[in-house]
Amino acid sequence: MGRRVTIGDVAAEAGVSTATVSRVINGGTVAEATATRVWEAVTRLEYTPNALTRSIFAGRSSTIGVVIRDLNSPFYLDLMRGIDEVAAANDSLVMFANTFRHVDRDLAQVRAMDEQRVRGLIVTTGEGSDKLTRRMAERGTTCVIVARTVPDPPPGLHSISLNNVEAGRLMATHLAACERSAVGVVSSGGRPSQIERTEGLRRGLADLGLSLPEDAVIAAENDSEVDRAVGALLAAGHARGKPLDAIVCTTGRLTVAAYSALAARGIAIPDDIAFLTMDDFPWAAMLGITVIDQPSYEMGRRAAELVVDTPSDSVELVFEPALVARTSCGEKK
Amino acid sequence: MGRRVTIGDVAAEAGVSTATVSRVINGGTVAEATATRVWEAVTRLEYTPNALTRSIFAGRSSTIGVVIRDLNSPFYLDLMRGIDEVAAANDSLVMFANTFRHVDRDLAQVRAMDEQRVRGLIVTTGEGSDKLTRRMAERGTTCVIVARTVPDPPPGLHSISLNNVEAGRLMATHLAACERSAVGVVSSGGRPSQIERTEGLRRGLADLGLSLPEDAVIAAENDSEVDRAVGALLAAGHARGKPLDAIVCTTGRLTVAAYSALAARGIAIPDDIAFLTMDDFPWAAMLGITVIDQPSYEMGRRAAELVVDTPSDSVELVFEPALVARTSCGEKK
DNA sequence: GGCGATGATGTAACTAGTTTCACGTAACTA
């Protein structure tokens, strides 16, 4: 147990002042013989410098803060890996908090990160913390908002997002190319990204002379809601006199549930109904599921790079989605 | 920009000493009128206390450190979620580092966590950092080793693991119950858990009068190696004059690759070959894949609870695996 | 041999708070 070894203990052991020890460790001008004595003392006492103290003097820590909505989603997981990769390359650690999709929790988490004086902050949550991230950016803490843009951002407040409208348009053109015309959409809540994707899909279909009725879009949050939504979409198609020939899922988080809901009804993909979803994932290739992929890993990397590089203005990065065509839409060879 | 607001600024604004501000914030005996004045100053100046300074005085921070081998594995991801859940409930943040399966990196990461004076540390990596975690535990930082046990642990050094031998035995008995007798194993490297699972499987089979030849176990690390391993296992089966009727995968990380390798060869599961793997995952139910599940989320929770509760002795928790029977082994109704 | 330049080191002030101790005031008791 006992007290931890401090720089003072090392200084006493080596017969020098704490200033000299500090200089040895951080590379100041020290005589070689002294440096050797100090390093010996460091080793003998197993001294581990206190990074907290160092940070308080530097004004901020070297850790990168990340507030994630939901670690379950493949998008956020890949994002996290990208962030972590860059952090590791820059000798930074990542301080992590999950908000479990609780809106009220994200403000508290962002505040906690601010209290920890993180070097920069990457936030994937909603607008609830916008006022605080603005203030943090103004006070010198780089903040990066992921998966959403912010109006009129101050310097130091950046955003990284996907061209969601284009993602929707890609869906529309691909489905049309696969000769599908009656589309149903499973969406997730009212996040901007979800709305934009649906809007892009609607516009893309309209450009091709196809329509997407209001009741062909249903929001769901969990497995059972998705199952009900799929049922309702199919029923609405029949009621409309034009049975669905395609189901689109606008979030990777609900892919399993949506696909399973179709399978559970004995619906053959793609013969009965085409299936198209967001975000590539390991099993997609195996299952032949066509997806609209976003470069989530790269987005994570860029977010962390913004924190590390601290550009002085405000950067808005928009990534382009990519269609990964496989077989679930009845693709022609 | 400008300097950050300090407790001194708040004190000046409220016309009191820094000691009084500190007491107001942390709950000492303060007159109500003074407290009100201080809180007003805090709000007016948008004061955010510096958690680093607080931690240096407390001797350690309130963050929980986590060093993960590989975020890609479903096991580690669920573990992480369990840890995060408990951390959030205890107003702790999680400091995270991924070692990307680089053995040399994990010592550096553990050291970095020690320098950050984490409240406790959860480590899922190899033996390389054992000496350091022992020392940390002896000096008062609770350490939890996950997915491995440690010989002769000092107080404050805990371990959480799965009964891997039992996991292997469960595989053996289930395969036998499904009338499979020629088993091939895809394993991952030389980690203790992998070896124990294979050993349990071998013993379980032996108890049932079945054998597991040396060349029926092949290690692989990535997708292409898994594909080659599956090919080699099948060939060895034929060479032995007893074609394989079951493939077992001892790590969830390689499930996709192993399953895909079979599918790519046009092998029908379970009609041609039974498939059994570790760790439940979202698509398993959909695909009918039978798995041996470990309570990874619960293990994460318990690990974090050990950090939060700091029992004074050394705790060794061993969790029991559970068979989740579906259809991939040709299960009889 | 005296002079300024250089290099190594210690002293002390600083970071942003927390906490102990001492003091003054006010209320309560004898």
Added chain:
DNA sequence: TAGTTACGTGAAACTAGTTACATCATCGCC
């Protein structure tokens, strides 16, 4: 009314370091 107690508060010491500044010995140069 005097003595005791409790309460609120500030000064100062403390945490674990970093850094500006001063000191001093040594060295090369004229």
